[in-house]
Amino acid sequence: MAPAPGIPTVPVGKAAWSHGRRGAIVNPKSIIQNSPLKTRHSLAALILLMFISLAVIYSVVTPPFEAGDESRHYAVVKYIADTGRLPVQEPGEPQIHWSHEGNQPPLYYTLAAALTFWIDDGDWDDVYWYNPHTTIGNPLREDNKNIVIHPPGEAWPWRGHVLAVHLARFLSIAMAAGTVAATYAIALHLFRGRRWPAAGAVAITAFNPMFIFISASVNNDNAVILFCTLTLWLLVRLVDPPAAGRTGQRAAAGRTAGLVLGLLIGLGALSKLYAFGLLPLAAAVLVWLAWQSNGRGLSARFWRRAAGWNGAMLAVFLLTAGWFYARNALLYHGDIFALQVMRETAGMRQHAPTLATLRAEFQGFRIAYWALFGGVNILADGWIYSVLDAVSLLAVLGVVGFLILDFRLTIRRPASILQSSIQNRLSKISRPTFSILLGWYLIMVSGFIAWNITQPAGQGRLLYPATAAISALGMLGLTWFLPRQGQKLVAGLCAAGLFVFAAVSPFRYIAPAYAAPPLLTPADLPPDIQPVDFTYDGTMRLIGYRLGAEVVRPAQTLPITLYWELHQPARLDYSIFIHLLGRGRGVVGQIDSYPGGGKWPTTLLQPGQIIADRYAVPIRPEAELDHAPARLLIAAGIYDYREPGRPGKPAVDAAGRPVEPVIAAVKLVPWQWPNPPRHEPVINFFDKARLLSYELSPDALTLNWEATGTFDTDYTVFIQLWRVDTNEYAAGFDGPPVQGDYPTSLWSPGEIIVDVHPLDLSNLPAGTYRLLVGLYNPATGERLPAFGPDGPLPDYAVELGVVER
Secondary structure, three states: OOOOOOOOOOOOHHHHHHHHHHOOOOOHHHHHHOOHHHOOOHHHHHHHHHHHHHHHHHHHHOOOOOOOOHHHHHHHHHHHHHHOOOOOOOOOOOOOOOHHHHHOOOHHHHHHHHHHOOOOOOOHHHHOOEOOOOOOOOOOOOOOOOOEOOOHHHOOOOOHHHHHHHHHHHHHHHHHHHHHHHHHHHHHHHOOOOHHHHHHHHHHHHOOHHHHHHHOOOOOHHHHHHHHHHHHHHHHHHHOOOOOOOHHHHHHHHHHHHHHHHHHHHHHHOOOHHHHHHHHHHHHHHHHHHHHHOOOOOOHHHHHHHHHHHHHHHHHHHHHHHHHHHHHHHHOOOOOOOHHHHHHHHOOOOOOOOHHHHHHHHHHHHHHHHOEEOOOOEEOOHHHHHHHHHHHHHHHHHHHHHHHHHHHHHHOOOOOHHHHHHHHHHOOOOHHHHHHHHHHHHHHHHHHHHHHHHOOOOOHHHHHHHHHHHHHHHHHHHHOOOOHHHHHHHHHHHHHHHHHHHHHHHHHHHHHHHOOOOEEOHHHOOOOOEEEEEEEOOOEEEEEEEEOOOEEOOOOEEEEEEEEEEOOOOOOOEEEEEEEEOHHHOEEEEEEEOOOOOOOOHHHOOOOOEEEEEEEEEEOOOHHHHOOOEEEEEEEEEEEOOOOOOOEOOEEOOOOOEEOOEEEEEEEOOOOOOOOOOOOOOEEEOOOEEEEEEEEEOOEEEEEEEEOOOOOOOOEEEEEEEEOOOOOEEEEOOEOHHHHOOOHHHOOOOOEEEEEEEOOOOOOOOOEEEEEEEEEOOOOOOEOOEEEOOEEOHHHOEEEEEEEO
């Protein structure tokens, strides 16, 4: 009895395994007894059902166009549905609706267009309301996760473009379900019909939250992943077992395989370029199959078969996908893949990546394989990535160990009971399937590295065309050395852990990121709000604010909540700005947003509605060098994003008087205070500060202060020059410390303040001058007492030395 199609030959016992490795025909009875047909697949069916359920949940929870490049993919679908034509990518036009997706192969988009063409989704401007402040690619920002604005009309029942997007997403889910099923079939081959490790492998794919997220989005990746996985399954069926059946049967299988491989890879190439990587792998398998069918000889018949089967594959491939790449050659001046126009549209690296750059990008790469939702800006909890990293490392070490031991025990027979036990465990893994999976994984990784050298693309999800190989090899690395019960335990733990992660993610991470803050009434305002009562452009009123910190450092964030009220109907969508102004009014931190963290544009608000706008304003790390310490002024206002120059709108106070939009201040301190030299004697200014040292240059005087107490007011530094010969006052250079950017009322004990005062001595007559400094209260003129080693200094002034002119 011949084995059923798709069922791997599973040798039984030591003798059967030995013959199987040499390519001899295996006992048909053992095939039937150990066939996956005799195995219950209810566990895999349950995983598939759970995957589909999760994918539908992800689709419903994720608003339209919030899945990576979904809006661009949908733009291609809409163009085909509206016009019946394929788009033509114009170089250097990144703002066109489909951006760099416009030259992608058309199969997925055509299927989605056929599914949605009957829906009236309006013009693109009706479909796509872009959020200009979206934080695409920046998962560290807490606000503006949404790529687009979502008006109330998107709710159920779905209509227009919302319905079209969800139908296209359901198409993606169906394709992904096929990927999951094919992954299970591949894993069954790898583990020789053992369903627990095979189920564990498919669970790694099916319960990967990021795979589910992409599967529930409008994205052509879903099509190419499906066809790559189906091709991989066919290749596995061809090589495992390689010699079951008569020579004539193997020859017939080779002829049919070439045709089917050409079709599958062609459909993949009509979905995305990844599929081209399968051509050399499939060609190698067909050559190997021809060699096997020819009794492992290199006769003329072998060459005819190898060339004929590969020729058939190539012919079907060209008939399936060749027309599209010929079109590319005509449109894009011979560039059959249209890669140059894609690079010009999407943007290229300006410089070759360094090792440090690639290492930094790898951090995002591994995160994006498991969970980096939205526009690559929604993270899961950090500890989850650490656990996944640890398990992944164990899996890699397990695969490496498998390779090393399998090689050693292949070239020499086991010499101990332990080696025999290891060989027995190794024998439960299909070597041909392992080789195919490892080969495809290496091809994908090589292609990704080559592309990433010129194009930044550090997202692990781009390896999903090899997800079946990655999941199956990962489960192999975790379980091959374990006894049967241990394998069940590890497979169950991986499946259960990933399922919980996948089931929680939509509600813990995705939905909250897109939830609009509630609208408030005056009765909802907190009692500790700091009042401002500024009105901007006669439309938006800033009621007040709350600060989450009074002292911040560079590279930290300042939590702040602004309470805005729409004063009258808005004629446009105002943007809000929050600026942190350091020394010299330099901007050291900034947030720009629509109200509500990007979710409440002003045209959606009604007069009298109040929004609590919560932000974490990032502070530039460079502020450590050129601003700290300083008093950070907080300026807040509104502007029109579309207005040239984007000037802030005028603000008035409650009395209608024009005001500068500075609403508060906080203290910026460095992570490390300076350590200036200390001169003797050190001068003490009462119990408030000490003058440690000074440095005089032709145009500036630097005073190095150490705060020893707290100041209840802002003191001013006086700098005076007195003629030595006449003891007459000659010039003064009074000014607040740090030119007013870090007043004494902010000083705290232990702080070191480097205080630079510019001096202009160009108008001084020639002569010798005494240089005196000290501190005084500008409101009263009273000087702060200064003490030397022998007691109070005359006039509470420190004589630093003489100046020659």
